[in-house]
Amino acid sequence: MNSEKHIAIVGAGLVGSLLSIYLAKRGYKISVFERRDDMRKSTGYQGRSINLALSNRGIRALEEVGLAEELKQQAIPMHGRMIHDLQGNTNFQLYGKEGQFINSISRSGLNRVLITEAEKHNVQFYFEKRVTHIDFxxxxxxxxxxxxxxxxxxxxxxxxxxxxxxxxQMTDRFDFSQDYIDHGYKELHIPAGLNGEFKLEKNALHIWPRESFMLIALPNPDGSFTLTLFFPFKGEQSFEHLSSNESVNEFFKTTFPDAYALMPNLLEEFFTNPVSSLVTVKCFPWAKNKTLLIGDAAHAIVPFYGQGMNAGFEDCRKLNDLLDIQKDNWEFVLNLFQAEQKPNADAIAQLALDNFIEMRDLVNDADFILRKKIESKLHELFPNKWIPLYSMVTFYESIPYSTAYQIGQKQKKIMETVLESSSIAENWKSLNFFEIVSQLN
Amino acid sequence: MNSEKHIAIVGAGLVGSLLSIYLAKRGYKISVFERRDDMRKSTGYQGRSINLALSNRGIRALEEVGLAEELKQQAIPMHGRMIHDLQGNTNFQLYGKEGQFINSISRSGLNRVLITEAEKHNVQFYFEKRVTHIDFxxxxxxxxxxxxxxxxxxxxxxxxxxxxxxxxQMTDRFDFSQDYIDHGYKELHIPAGLNGEFKLEKNALHIWPRESFMLIALPNPDGSFTLTLFFPFKGEQSFEHLSSNESVNEFFKTTFPDAYALMPNLLEEFFTNPVSSLVTVKCFPWAKNKTLLIGDAAHAIVPFYGQGMNAGFEDCRKLNDLLDIQKDNWEFVLNLFQAEQKPNADAIAQLALDNFIEMRDLVNDADFILRKKIESKLHELFPNKWIPLYSMVTFYESIPYSTAYQIGQKQKKIMETVLESSSIAENWKSLNFFEIVSQLN
Known part of the structure; x- marks a missing residue:
């Protein structure tokens, strides 16, 4: 009966492709329109990041469409952050408990799998079709x-x-904002060793936090790492001042010495690869008559929590759940969907902005590291009552982003008081943990 | 020498027309492109409010281009707010001191004068020319x-x-937001008496504050009043529920009885005139290469402080001042202009949103009225040290909006403490006013 309904999906990226599978499996006739050409036929740079961090919210959706196992084969688990200091010393910080990790996965590889799977469900893809107007x-x-x-x-x-x-945006009473941060990003590369070996620890997300900016690295299956430099567009230390071979070499040599030693093609990459900007997009409503926005189209966020794709995949899963519950009554579903997901989108947008400061600056801060230790202990003692914010967002897909955000705010207040206790660095193990956790109620 | 430069102004509204005069007087060759037809040839409704409140910032700019005297002739002074209660009783609240007033003026009348004056300075107007693309x-x-x-x-x-x-917005790193409020507005009308007499007090801005919504009226030179109902789009009391003759009559009769008695064409107007939405637009930068945004294009605000046009006219004056100081070095001027005016635009945007609550609700509040009395006394005693916020915004064009906003926040805090004093309503005259005003430092 659903097959009588013809649904157009605009955009054959990660979210559009996944959604097409969900909806085709419900019996709808699905046409996907993509302005680019078929990525399976091209290898060119598509203007998007090369790899992504897939975590529990995204995995849950991939499980539902039966692709999780196949994709886990292509992913590299990252169990924690490897922090690199100015001397090249490293320090490893676990993301969560044993068995909790995020996954470095290729954007294009994942996208190809999704499109190919969608075609098996009779989804029709139309490439090089750009939308110029919509009559709502x-x-x-x-x-x-x-x-x-x-x-x-x-x-x-x-x-x-x-x-x-x-x-x-051209219709009446559509709230919209786009906000750029002062930093841009440029992707760089650490090649694999001669025998395909990883030149840095494979199962980690590497960070070179430098307070006002940072470099990160994610592993690829071929033994290489994709590096991303997040750096101001303008100012004393900024992209505009890295314009000569000398300045780039000098900057990397002194700022990221251990990474620099592993980047034989730094200069070529630096002057070839673009600097891209970072934007947060918010809007409401997401639905206008029978047209809906989903994923980045409804709520683009900065990449610092590794949740952009995961949030988009969660959208698909939530939409499918609502279609189940409401028996495919789309009028209800569109309204419920935007009412339920908008607060979650706003929460992860803020968390992603906040996490940039954490990644580039706080991970090196003694108070921050102590706080992580204490929270880790709290989580060990009260695994269901005190779940650190990063874990709620990344590993607990049953906790909505907005709930995680609110609990995170409470935890922060509580921990600020805890950290003010005298000689806390020495005495933290004898804290009254029960008393601390009970403050959450 | 400026005549060698050809400047395009897009939009022949109030701000574009005024700006064309300023720039033509500097010797530039000016072409103005307007998507509508020439308003001087048409009488139709242009989708904008019929009359506006012209106050000191706007008047100052009109003085500079030599039009203030002519336009004051067409304006009606409004010395204060006339508050109408549910029984039709009225209560008059002065806006400022003797000689301080705002002016009800016709939007189209003012616009015609500006266009005609611009043509005298050889400004070329091109109507029905809509911009579809700009190459920056x-x-x-x-x-x-x-x-x-x-x-x-x-x-x-x-x-x-x-x-x-x-x-x-289509270029990189352009911050932008558009935010609609939950209320829309509909314009209505109280006709003049048979001999052109005003049926309400002529020299006042009339308000029927009803907490969650309001009706206002501004006088027109022909003895009529333009009324504006600011009312929610949706909800229990909203436009969507005023859909029958009976419901509209009943609503006006019980909610605005004295106005209702003066509106013979209520039903026809109510069902003919559109409901328009109210938006705040913010963006940055305002300048991209050699293209600049000004007035509502850069910073549209809601109308509740009566400052939209005044802020746009102030933009023109500031731009002209900067051209004087920087000797028409536009590269400098564009950067200085946006750096200087952006905080002022943000401040008046917030003030305008806040003032909706004041107009529709607080003007009837005993604490609010007492606060006004005390501030009035403070201003009388210390005319240069304590200037009420409304006066700073409306009558003191030398105080930037952002400064007014900051001082206003301080005043608010101080007055909140003052109003907590015991039996303040009876004892306010014996307050230590000197002590209060010194808290501002």
């Missing part, structure tokens, strides 16, 4: 070639610079 | 008829839904 009353898309098509439903999963959202 | 590197505009023109400078004064700003 008629649920009609106009494409760049002036062709028009009507659908029963349109879902915009076309990313941070969504053309579906741009069309909504 | 080439300073080139594409119009809806596919014609293209290059300029030395482009200034977008094309309002809250600016097409120049939309083009900027």
């Amino acid at each position: 009353d008629q649920t009609e898309i106009t494409f760049q070639d002036s062709s028009k098509n009507k659908f029963d439903l349109i879902i915009g999963s076309d990313g941070a610079f969504s053309s579906v959202r741009l069309a909504m | 590197d080439q300073t080139e505009i594409t119009f809806q008829d596919s014609s293209k023109n290059k300029f030395d400078l482009i200034i977008g004064s094309d309002g809250a839904f600016s097409s120049v700003r939309l083009a900027m």
Whole structure:
């Protein structure tokens, strides 16, 4: 019966492709329109990051469509942060408990698997089809070639610079914001060793925190690492001042000496790869008549919590759950979906901004490290009552982002008081942990 | 020498027309492009409010271009707020001191005067020319008829839904937000008496404050009043529930009995006139290469402080001042202008949102009225040290909005403490006013 309904999905990225599988499995006729060409046929740089951190919210959705096992094979577990100091010394901080980790996965590899799986469910993909206009009353898309098509439903999963959202912005009473941070990013590379060996610890997310900026590295299956330098666009230490071979070499040699030693192609990459900007996009409503925004199109966030894709995948799962509960009554579902997910999107947007400060600065801070230790102990003693914020966001997909955010705010207040106790660094093991955890109620 | 420079102004509204006069007087060649037809030839409703409150910031700019005296003739002074209660009783609250008042003026009348004056300075107006694209590197505009023109400078004064700003939004690292409030507005009318007499007090801005919504009235020179109902779009008491003749009559009769008695055409107007939405627009930067946003295009605000036009006119004056100081070095001027005016735009945006609550609710509040009395006394005793917030914004064009906002926040804190004193309503005259005012330092 659902097959009578024809749904257009705009954007064949990670979220659009996953959603097409969910909806095809419900019996809908699905057409996906993508402005780029078929990524399976091209190898070129698509203007997006090369690898991503897949964690529990994303995995849960991949499990539901039966792809989790296949994709875990392609992923590299990262059990914690490896912090690199100015001398090249390292310090490893576990993300969670035994068995809790995040996964470095290739964006394009994951996307290919999703598109190929979708085609098995009779999803039709149309590439090089760019949306130029949407008639929200008629649920009609106009494409760049002036062709028009009507659908029963349109879902915009076309990313941070969504053309579906741009069309909504032109309608009355659509709240919208786009906010850029002062930092941009540039991707660089540490190649594998001659025999494909990893030149840094494989199962970690590497961070070179330098207070106002940072370098990070994620492992790839071929033994290489993708590095990302997050650095101000302007100012004394900024991209605008790294314009000569000498300045780039000098900067990397003194600032990231151990990474520098592993980057034979630094200069070529630095002057070839683009500097990309980082934006937070918020909007509301997400649904207008029979058109819905989802994923980055509805809520693009900065990458510092590694949750952009995971949040988008969670959207797909939540939408599917609501369709189950509401028996595919889309009018109800669209309203419930945006009411339920908007607070979660706002929460993870803020958490992602906050986490940039944590990653580039606090991970080196004695108070921060002590706090992590105490919280870890609290979690060990009261595993269901005190769950550290990072764990709630990353490993507990049953806790909504907005709940995690609120609990995190409470935890922060409690821990601030705890850390003010005298000689806390020496005496923290004799804290009254029960008293601390009971403050959460 | 400036005449060698050709400046395009997009939008022939109030700000664009005024700016064209300022810049033509500096010797530039000015072309103004307006998407509507020439308002001097048409009488139709243009989708904007009929009259506006002109106050000191706006008047100051009109003085500079030599139009203040002519326009004051067309304006009606409003010395204070006339508050109408549910029984039709009224209570008058002065806006400031003797000689301080705001002015009800016709939007279209003012706009016509400005366009006609601009033409005297050889400004060229091109109507029905809609901007579809801007090339910021080439300073080139594409119009809806596919014609293209290059300029030395482009200034977008094309309002809250600016097409120049939309083009900027598509460029990298442009921060932007549009936020609608839950209320819309509908304009209504109280006609003049048979002999052109005013049916309500002429020299006042009338308010029917009803806590969650309000009706206001501004006088017109012909003896009529333009009424504006600010009312929620949705909910128990909202536009969506006023859908029948009976419900509208009943609502006005019980909620605004004295106004209702003066509105013979209520039903026709109510069901003919549109409900318009209310938006706050913020963005940054305002300048991209040689293209600048100004007025509502850069900072649209809600109308509750009566400052939208005044803020736009102040922009024109500040820009002209900077051109004087920097000897028409536009590169400097564009940067200085946005750095100086952005905090002022943000401040008046917030003040305008806050003032909606004051107008619709607080003006009836005993504490609020007492606070006004005490502040009035403070201003009388210390005229240069304690200037009430409304006066700073409305009557003191030398105080930037952002300064007014900051001082206003301080005053609010001080007054909150003062109002907590015991039996303050009876004893306020024996307060230590000197001690109060000295807290401002």
